[in-house]
Amino acid sequence: MERAVKQGEGELVNPFLPTRGRRINGRIGRPSTDWEQQYRRAVIITDTAATAFVVAAIGSFFGVRDAANWHEKWGILAFGTELLVLGSLATTRSWAAAVLGQGAEEFRRLGRSLFAAAVVLALGGIALSSHNIKLWIFVAIPAITLVTMTERYLLRLWLHKQRKEGRCLRPVLAAGSPATMRDLIARTRKFPHLGWRIEAVCTPYGLGHLQDRLDGVPVVGRLTDVANHVRRDGYRVVAVTPDPHWSPDRLQRLAWNLEGGDAEMVVAPVLMEVAGPRLHVDAVLGIPMLRVSMPTFTGGPRAVKEVVDRLGAAVLLVLFSPLMLLVGLLVLMDSRGGAFYRQHRVGKDGRQFTLVKFRTMVAGADRARAELADRNEGAGLLFKLRRDPRVTRVGGVLRRYSIDELPQLLNVLTGSMSLVGPRPPLPEESAAYGPDIRRRLLVKPGLTGLWQISGRSDLPWEEAVRLDLRYVEDWSLALDAVILWKTLRAVIHGQGAY
Known part of the structure; x- marks a missing residue:
């Protein structure tokens, strides 16, 4: 038997109507979530x-x-x-x-x-x-x-x-301060694969205070009205963002009022960038406490990562050796200079090492960088040009598909880099780091990382830093496995590579 939800004056509405939504009391209701x-x-x-x-x-x-x-x-x-x-x-x-x-x-x-x-x-x-x-x-x-x-x-x-394509999304009601909800709305629109669609918001002052929409999302009421709107309109997720209104007592009452329904209550903690295996909820003296464990920089999992790095690099070097030989010959034939390019980078704990790549630019490209400084398109401390005149014909292809980075497997094999980790910075970049960004240097830099699978050079500087810090804080072997798996797709598409 199909389930029905009571709406308004005895009106029964089937919640499993098509995904485009249904009209309830003159407005569009929640789409199907079956x-x-x-x-x-x-x-x-x-x-x-x-x-x-x-x-x-x-x-x-x-x-x-x-x-x-x-x-x-x-x-x-x-x-x-x-x-x-x-x-x-x-x-x-x-x-x-x-x-x-x-x-x-x-x-x-x-x-x-x-x-x-x-x-x-x-x-x-x-x-x-x-x-x-x-x-x-x-x-x-x-x-x-x-x-x-x-x-x-x-x-x-x-x-x-x-x-x-706008299907298979969970309808979300967000409740909190306008500033924190704007950030949440922007993130859900940027990353639709996460499965949230914020369809309504409740603000401290509700309708008619400043505006009836928040970044295009309807304001349906005040923070005290959340449970009523969930019961009436059938939202699947209630996202609670920080606001002074949300005292422990009010959050508990909201959780009680949502009991018996299908809605999942999600509360955004203050520590927004700490997640995964480091967050634990414990009862301390009868009080629920959010316990944040320290990042793991040593121990068994890190030892496993070291072994996987060395063995993986050795196996990949053997598998890619014919391709690397061919690429080296193409680089030599395309322009004057050696097949490899060596550059000082900063690794774990601020130690410098020599990074090895296939040469993708003309000889003397480093000296010509000063002449191109006013054309820099890179974010933050990065220097990038989408149409860099120093890049050779072969180099452009190598960069697009990240083939120029294959020699870095030698850095992984010798222990100065890892298969997965933050982007290896230049010495002048790391010298300009503040205390928070320097946390990137607590682990080895990686051949790939969250930045690689999230847009690479297309990312704003702040987003690239956030991703690197998230990796440092929330590292796990499972996260490494997911990043390695997604790297293949990122390399094939070539997004953000130039």
């Missing part, structure tokens, strides 16, 4: 199908070698592995709608659940003295991980495409 459950079902079905496919393929391939014991041994292990993986995905909330479709948390939970399945499978194999359990731990589980992460990523690409 896509969330449909997307969740799609994830569950594809995860189940991917797991079944891998298990069946491995079981069939290796089971034919031991056909006599197939039903007794291989069949039981195959069926047990699939049940264990799906059970682990369910118990670790890897199918929770709140984490699907965005952020690193989805893949973090997926990886955690599959690792837990491998551990349980190993313990079960030891208890049952099974000689074939290694195949399922070291072949089946990694294969399931690869396939499920790939299908999750493809589903996410589809979802993000829908959101860029």
